[in-house]
Amino acid sequence: MTTFIIAVVLGIGFGFSLNKAGLTKYHKIANQFRFTDMTILKYMMTAICVAMTGLYIFRGLGWVTFPTVPATYILGNLIGGLIFGVGMALAGY
Amino acid sequence: MNQIKSFISKESWSPYLAGIVLGTVGLLTVLLANTLLGASGAFESIAGLIGKKIAPSVFSNVYWGVEGGRAMPVIRPEITWSVILLVGVFIGGTLAALSSRTFKFRFNDDTQWKRIFGPQPWKRWVLGFLGAIIVAYGAGIAGGCTSGLAISGGMLFVPAAFLFMAGFMVSGIITILIVYGRRY
Numbered sequence: 001m002t003t004f005i006i007a008v009v010l011g012i013g014f015g016f017s018l019n020k021a022g023l024t025k026y027h028k029i030a031n032q033f034r035f036t037d038m039t040i041l042k043y044m045m046t047a048i049c050v051a052m053t054g055l056y057i058f059r060g061l062g063w064v065t066f067p068t069v070p071a072t073y074i075l076g077n078l079i080g081g082l083i084f085g086v087g088m089a090l091a092g093y
Numbered sequence: 094m095n096q097i098k099s100f101i102s103k104e105s106w107s108p109y110l111a112g113i114v115l116g117t118v119g120l121l122t123v124l125l126a127n128t129l130l131g132a133s134g135a136f137e138s139i140a141g142l143i144g145k146k147i148a149p150s151v152f153s154n155v156y157w158g159v160e161g162g163r164a165m166p167v168i169r170p171e172i173t174w175s176v177i178l179l180v181g182v183f184i185g186g187t188l189a190a191l192s193s194r195t196f197k198f199r200f201n202d203d204t205q206w207k208r209i210f211g212p213q214p215w216k217r218w219v220l221g222f223l224g225a226i227i228v229a230y231g232a233g234i235a236g237g238c239t240s241g242l243a244i245s246g247g248m249l250f251v252p253a254a255f256l257f258m259a260g261f262m263v264s265g266i267i268t269i270l271i272v273y274g275r276r277y
Contacts, residue, residue, distance in 0.1 A: 011181015019189035021111035046112025051119040051248035080235020080261020082268040089268035091224025
């Protein structure tokens with residue numbers, strides 16, 4: 001039960017920040033690919049930097065052990081990404 | 094107090110600030126639940142759950158697991174942690190829209206979209222639906238979406254995340270180039 005409450009609370013934070021960053025709007029997604037609006041990259045890279053710094057500090061302190069990381073298989077990740085980009089640019093979500 | 098109130102009710106925050114919020118959420122996910130943020134896996138779990146009920150023979154494969162099989166399925170067809178997370182995402186997004194008073198049922202009101210494709214809502218729906226199918230397919234092949242692979246993988250320094258980001262930027266730019274043509 002506690003894990004479900006944690007999931008909902010974290011999800012609320014996730015959804016709230018997505019909406020406030022404006023990633024629910026078509027033009028934000030489309031203009032990223034035209035390089036006239038860099039919101040997505042700013043948002044994603046900030047999130048990655050903050051979480052990365054925190055995670056490696058916490059691991060150094062021994063507070064966390066990393067969960068199973070997403071597997072790397074070069075062709076799959078690259079081709080998946082290429083297909084994903086087509087859909088993302090078309091749907092704009 | 095009023096300052097906090099007016100800050101929360103702003104329609105959009107600086108992307109850096111929203112990014113810090115998401116980074117903290119990602120960090121807390123590992124700290125509290127020892128798992129990673131992800132959205133696409135939840136949809137695949139729900140699809141598997143429904144599929145196993147309707148057509149068990151079709152959905153009995155390596156991806157969703159074989160009944161009584163020894164191999165771990167790639168996607169567990171059950172109510173997983175990320176399905177619950179998705180419920181929270183929905184609530185959070187709604188709360189954010191309510192807080193900035195932009196909550197509204199909209200079918201097609203993006204001015205840029207209307208300029209490029211015309212004002213008909215059905216075009217938006219068709220393209221959105223097709224795009225969503227392609228997105229889910231690509232995410233299934235790559236092993237995650239922008240949140241599950243790019244952000245969660247990126248914060249663990251996983252090479253897959255950066256390959257995936259490179260992939261979707263390249264094909265996204267090409268697709269937009271084709272769709273927008275001279276209006277790029």
